[in-house]
Amino acid sequence: MDGTDVQRLAARCAEGLPGTELAHPFGPEWDVHKVRGKVFMLVTEVTGEPMVILKSAPDDAAALRQQYAEITPGYHMNKKHWITLHGGALDEGLVEELVTDSYRLVVEGLPKTRRPMTPAPRGR
Template sequence: MNGPTLHKTAADCAEELPGAQLEHPFGPDWEVYKVRGKVFMLMTEVPGRPVVILKADPDEADALREQYSHISPGYHMNKKHWITLEGGEDVDKELVRELVTDSYRLVVAHLPKAERPVDPNTYGTGTQPAR
């Protein structure tokens, strides 16, 4: 997947997430997606390379960095809790969508229950809560 496709895929996924909002708090070169005021995805270019910066579980982040050559520690973010994703041959739409959704769910899980737009334990996992 190339850089422009990476950004489009990530943005398309983020825009489908309940309560997600796009902001530009750092100027026009940074697209920042938030849910209830909390950042879950940033997109920009670092020396001409489009990147997507996402929140990740620390253990999963380590595993992702080992498995994918196009995933590195979070650019300008806490290296333990954030990852940077670049376009590359081992990056496909399913991986991008999964990582964006996981980042969103991690942020939603830390919101007060009354503010959560979805249940972070079931959203995007294919399982629905019992009614």
């Protein structure tokens, strides 16, 4: 799956999650996916390479970076809490799981009264 495929799949997954919106606060070259006003995914080609930037639990982020060459520290984000997906050996199930996990991490940080209904966790 190339980087553009990863972007399309991630965007499709994000659009299906409750309470999400697409914004462009950093300009047209950045698709910023938010839940209740909080960013959980960024999609861009600003470096010339398609990439998807997601929130991740620190331990998960470190393990993912070790396991997959296509997962690097978050581009222009906190390297401990964000990861960047590039094209390559990433399969659809993993991309969908990582998007959903990013969404869930952000939702868990919202006050309970602002949380949309969240999808059930997917197994790894």
